[in-house]
Amino acid sequence: MAVAAKTPRIERHTIAVLVDNEAGVLARVIGLFSGRGYNIESLTVAEVDHAAHTSRVTIVTSGTPEVIEQIEAQLRRLVPVHRVVNWTTSTPGIEREMALVKVSGSGDRRVEAMRIGEIFRAHVVDTTHTSFVFEITGAPFKIDQFIDLMRPLGLVDVSRTGVAAISRGPEAM
Amino acid sequence: MDKDGNALTGSREGAIELSGAEMVIRALKDQGVRHIFGYPGGAVLPIYDALFAAEGITHVLCRHEQGATHAAEGYARSTGKPGVVLVTSGPGATNAVTGLTDALMDSIPIVVLTGQVATHLIGTDAFQECDTVGITRACTKHNWLVKDVNDLARVLHEAFQIATTGRPGPVVVDIPKDVQFKKGPYIMPDSVRHRTYKPRTDPELGAVVRAIELMAAAKKPLFYTGGGIINSGPEASKLLRELVKLTGFPITSTLMGLGAYPASDPQWLGLVGMHGTYESNHAMHDCDLMICLGARFDDRVTGKIDLFSPKSKKIHLDIDAAQINKNVRVDVPIVADATKALKEMVHFWKTQRRKVDAAALKDWWKQIDAWREKKSLDFRNSGTIIKPQHAVDRLYALTRGRDVYITTEVGQHQMWAAQRFKFEEPNRWMTSGGLGTMGYGLPAAVGVQMAHPDSLVIDIAGEASVQMTMQEMSTAVQYDLPIKIFILNNEYMGMVRQWQQLLHGGRYSHSYSEALPDFVKLAEAFGCVGLRASKPDELDAKILEMIDVRRPVLFDCRVDQKENCYPMIPSGAAHNEMILSDAEDSAEVSDEGKMLV
Numbered sequence: 001m002a003v004a005a006k007t008p009r010i011e012r013h014t015i016a017v018l019v020d021n022e023a024g025v026l027a028r029v030i031g032l033f034s035g036r037g038y039n040i041e042s043l044t045v046a047e048v049d050h051a052a053h054t055s056r057v058t059i060v061t062s063g064t065p066e067v068i069e070q071i072e073a074q075l076r077r078l079v080p081v082h083r084v085v086n087w088t089t090s091t092p093g094i095e096r097e098m099a100l101v102k103v104s105g106s107g108d109r110r111v112e113a114m115r116i117g118e119i120f121r122a123h124v125v126d127t128t129h130t131s132f133v134f135e136i137t138g139a140p141f142k143i144d145q146f147i148d149l150m151r152p153l154g155l156v157d158v159s160r161t162g163v164a165a166i167s168r169g170p171e172a173m
Numbered sequence: 174m175d176k177d178g179n180a181l182t183g184s185r186e187g188a189i190e191l192s193g194a195e196m197v198i199r200a201l202k203d204q205g206v207r208h209i210f211g212y213p214g215g216a217v218l219p220i221y222d223a224l225f226a227a228e229g230i231t232h233v234l235c236r237h238e239q240g241a242t243h244a245a246e247g248y249a250r251s252t253g254k255p256g257v258v259l260v261t262s263g264p265g266a267t268n269a270v271t272g273l274t275d276a277l278m279d280s281i282p283i284v285v286l287t288g289q290v291a292t293h294l295i296g297t298d299a300f301q302e303c304d305t306v307g308i309t310r311a312c313t314k315h316n317w318l319v320k321d322v323n324d325l326a327r328v329l330h331e332a333f334q335i336a337t338t339g340r341p342g343p344v345v346v347d348i349p350k351d352v353q354f355k356k357g358p359y360i361m362p363d364s365v366r367h368r369t370y371k372p373r374t375d376p377e378l379g380a381v382v383r384a385i386e387l388m389a390a391a392k393k394p395l396f397y398t399g400g401g402i403i404n405s406g407p408e409a410s411k412l413l414r415e416l417v418k419l420t421g422f423p424i425t426s427t428l429m430g431l432g433a434y435p436a437s438d439p440q441w442l443g444l445v446g447m448h449g450t451y452e453s454n455h456a457m458h459d460c461d462l463m464i465c466l467g468a469r470f471d472d473r474v475t476g477k478i479d480l481f482s483p484k485s486k487k488i489h490l491d492i493d494a495a496q497i498n499k500n501v502r503v504d505v506p507i508v509a510d511a512t513k514a515l516k517e518m519v520h521f522w523k524t525q526r527r528k529v530d531a532a533a534l535k536d537w538w539k540q541i542d543a544w545r546e547k548k549s550l551d552f553r554n555s556g557t558i559i560k561p562q563h564a565v566d567r568l569y570a571l572t573r574g575r576d577v578y579i580t581t582e583v584g585q586h587q588m589w590a591a592q593r594f595k596f597e598e599p600n601r602w603m604t605s606g607g608l609g610t611m612g613y614g615l616p617a618a619v620g621v622q623m624a625h626p627d628s629l630v631i632d633i634a635g636e637a638s639v640q641m642t643m644q645e646m647s648t649a650v651q652y653d654l655p656i657k658i659f660i661l662n663n664e665y666m667g668m669v670r671q672w673q674q675l676l677h678g679g680r681y682s683h684s685y686s687e688a689l690p691d692f693v694k695l696a697e698a699f700g701c702v703g704l705r706a707s708k709p710d711e712l713d714a715k716i717l718e719m720i721d722v723r724r725p726v727l728f729d730c731r732v733d734q735k736e737n738c739y740p741m742i743p744s745g746a747a748h749n750e751m752i753l754s755d756a757e758d759s760a761e762v763s764d765e766g767k768m769l770v
Contacts, residue, residue, distance in 0.1 A: 020369055023318065024306060035311050066498065073495035079315040079335060079370050 008064045012041070013088040014095055014165045015072065016173055020080040021047050021055040028078050029057055038063060038071055042097075042140070042162035054082065056173075060140075060163050083173060091167040098161045099143045104131045105154030113153040120146045131156075188358035193322045193348060194219035196359050197286060198227045200329035203362050206257050208233060208248060208623050210241040214261025215301060216288030219353035224259075233623055233652055236644035238265050240616035242272020242343075243642065245283045247617030250603045251578055252624045253406055255282040255336050262288045263301030266347070267308065271610060274312040276343035278607025279429060280404055282336040283343045285313075291351040292320050305347040314342030315370075320349065322357035330365040339372025340493040341404055374492065376509035381517045383505045384464070384488045385527055391462035392533035393485075393540075394422045397445060397474075400429030400606070401467015401491060403599045405511035409433070410599045412515035413466065419522055420529055423541055425453035427468045428591055429606045436595035442541065443550070446474040447742050448588040451549035451751055452541055454740075457482050458748035459540070465489045467511045470500040471607070472769070480747035490514050549740040549753055550592055559709050561586065561661045561732040565593045565633065568659060571716045576628040578621045580604065580614040582638030585667035585738045590633040612641030615658055619645055622654040629657070629720060636662040636729075637686050646699040649725040657719050657726045660692060663734045671737045676744070676767055696727035705729040744769040 019025045026045055033040050041060040048056045061071060068086070075084045087093030101122070103113045106129070117124065117134050120142070126133035136146055140163055147158055167173060191199060197220050201209065210233045213221045224232055235241035238260045245256025260269055266287040276283045290299040306318045315335050317328045328346055336344045388394060396417060402409045410433045417424050417440055424434050425445040434441055443450035445457055457463070457474075463485045468474065470489075475481040481501060489496070489503040490511060497506040507514050521527075552562045565586075579594055580603040581587040587604055596602050603621060605613035614632040622630040632639075639660055649656050661667075669684040696703030702724050706715040712730070719726045740751045745766020 024310065027307070028310060031310055070495065070499060073497070073499075077493065077495050079367075082369050 010062055010064060011068060011088070012060065012062045013068050013086055014093060014163060015059045015061060015075070016085045016087060016165055017057040017059065017075055018048075018082040018173060019055050019057060019078075020082065021053045022080055025055070025080045026057065028080070029059070029075070032074055032078065033059075033061070033071075036070075036074065038067065042160075044162040044164055058163055058165050085167075085173045087165045087167065091169070091171070093165045093167050095139055095163050095165045096137055097140045097143055097163050098135065098137045099147070100125070100159045101134045101136060101147060101150055101155065102131060102157040103134070103150050103154045104156045106130055109153045113150060116146070116149050116153070122146065188360055190356050191359045192219070192223070192356050193325050193353040194223040196322075196325050196357070197329065197348070197353070198223045198230065199359055200326060200362075201257060202227075202229060204330070204333045205254070206230060209257040209259050210235050210244040210248070210620065211259035212238050212241060212261065212265060214265050214288060216262035216290055216350050217259060217265075217286075217353075219350065220259060220286070220288070220348070231623075232259070233619070233648065235616065235619070235648050237642065238268035239271050239612070240619070240642050240645040240648065242269050242283065242285065243275065243610070243613050243616035244620035244623070244645070244648075245285075246272060246276050246279075246281045246613075247580060247603050247620030248624050249281050249283055249620075250403075250617075251600050251621040253600060255284050255333060256620060258283060258285040260285065260287055261301065262290055262305065263303045265301075266303055266305040266345075270308060270312055271608075273309055273343045273345065275605055275608040275610045275613065277312050277314065279605065280341050280400060281343065282341035284332050284336050285343060285345045287345060287347045288353070289318065289347045289349040292349045293351070295349065305345065309345045312343070313345050314340075316345035316347065318347045318349075319352055322352050322355040325352060325357060326360045327365050330360075330362040331367055331370075333362070334365070334367065335370055339370075339374070372492070373494070373508055374510035374513055376490075376507050376514040376517050378517060380505055380507045381514065381521055384507060385518060385521045385525065387462055387486055387488060387505065388420060388422075388464065388522070389527040389529060391422075392530055393460045393537045394420070394462040394464065394534075395456045395460040396422055396424035396464045396466065397426070397457065397468055398424065398430045398433055398466045399427040399468025401511050402430055402433040405467065405492075407599055409467075409512040409515055412512060412519055416515060416519050416522065419519065421534060422464070422529070423456055423538070425449065425456065427471065427474055427606070428604060430468060431591060431602045432596035432599045435597040437597060444591050446471075447476070448592065448738055448740065450592070451547045451740055451753065452544035454742060454748040454751055455544045456541055460485045463487045465503070466515070467491065469496045472500070475500060476742045477745050477747055477766075482748070547753065549751070552736075555733070556709060559706065559712055559730060559732045561589055561663065561736050562593060563709065564659075564661055564712060564730050564732055565589045567712055568631070568633070568716055569594050571713060572629060572631070572720065575720070576625070577601065578603065578625060578628055578630045580617040580621060580630070580632045582614040582632070582634045583609045583611045584635045584638060584669075585663075585671065585736075586633055586635045586638075586661040588668075588738045589661070594633070611638035613638075615639055615642050615656075616645045616648075618656040618658070619648050619652075619654055622649070622656050623652065626654075630655075631657040631659055634658055634660045635667060636660050636664065636689060636692070637666045640690075643695075646696070646701060646725060646727070650700045655723050655725055657728060659719070659728045660730055661732050662689075662692070662729050663732050663736065664689065665734060668738070674737070692727050692729035699725075699727075701725035701727060703727050703729070705731065707731040
């Protein structure tokens, strides 16, 4: 009897990791993902409390629910990790990403790029006669949309920060 | 400071000033370390200089850093105390990687101190420089590069804490040479509190009660125990025995867990897994409740995962939360130290006056006895050629009444030892389980014998494995360690040959041990004793000679070249599809099965 293969359900999760800001801590987090074959869609890291010496890593990853559960458990095993929170399964989180988007062109294409930039509430942070650099902030899918629209208008370069996430309401992570 | 460097202690304010190298020695003493295994080199010379005058610490000079790490593992596993290794930078550190990975896979607490080039040379590709913390990040529980002597004492104490608590494992402290020379404040172990590392060891009582309820209701229960029981300490083994007796349930164990429960007891079913007994594996497959204590559903145990124990509810006790639901979904997870959890299980079983389903249990034992009738470890003995199983049986029989510790290399001989050598106590069996490191057993025996100088320490070996770390025989001779290297010499990498026979059409590609040394002459060259047995009728006398001589021995036991290790679950098969002998090996192995190692 042939058993139909179950297609694994792949989910996208945003996970925040509060770590001691010590040498090599980011390598531990990244090494865990590469060593165990987990995906990283985006990753941001910066110190969030200078006095307490803590940094916050925000990782967007994808996998089956079982893999996501393993990722959280494995992250908690790392010695310099204070806390791990999954914004996708626990408290509802807010996700934001910033991108710098460079568009080069002239004439109608340049006017159209400017017009779309206004619709998306992107700021122009640099301009020449033949180019703009837009600064855009929003949920990752909004930035994806903006970049798609800029592509035919002379998109030449993109730099994205990756996702930063925080919970709604009064509580800390 | 007094002449031993011992008397002065101080709080942080009155902290004594020591050089980094002196701090290392002092920290080792304050951590209760009596033996270290190491190899000197340029980047650890200051520490070796401090060691020169130190009293109370014995340094064992190994012949290769891999040997030093395995010796430390053997020491740790036979004592329950951390093994300590001291090696130099560059090749010293890279040679330690196999031992570190081995210790990580088997949860063995070892503290490896590595020298590093001076801080101002780091990153310049200096002589004997390597990125030790980068290389060992993936094969340690945690590691540190100490660039400031003011951090050194704290890091050394943290290293011991992290290696030995929670799920034990290897740690590396990488110490640049200039930090070894610089002076700084030394702080005592009890003044170190880790900011983030707080392993959970107490069980959630609700989970324990749910487990007890399932156990009382079970009709076909089975204890499946592992190395976690051993690692938790002798108290865990005692409590396990009590719980198994209270319930009357059958018990099986992984390779790592042997000795936690006495093999002579009638409730003991023997080893589980790929080369486990027929009764253990069938009980795993057919049970309705699996009580997994300190084991991790390794692929050598589960076989084909989607056919694994399909009818059972599963209780899983593990100190490492990441093991829960990793390979197999479980019904009742208990994240805790085994001793603490077992204590609660015994307590609740007694105070709640739980009773087993005696009628169902009787039927279950009847079924198990029927499986036992298969006598899956039986083999056809020979009057002319030494069968490897017979050699292990004789070794077992002739060492009764002695204080025996067994190490092994990796392969067929390891499985025969695990199947046939009956362990009654924990910490008596040292084998490379997770990583499967050929060359583990000989240096591990060195470490065991250092810790137990008057005991009988035997490495059950294969002729291929033992050549990987053979140079440690010199260590044994230097420190007068009468280890016995009992080589089941079949002139093949036996397990490779067996798989080539079963899966690759008998094409024995590069698995024959060509150009073997004469082990008896080799033993003599090392300055130890060489013995050889080629015929069954000389085996007993030679084994007794080996046991009686108080010197290291290489025993060349020439065994049947073609013997295969059975029973066996072929790759990609379920527990109830075991093959028991060569006669049954025609069982087709699927392509999917061949891909599994």
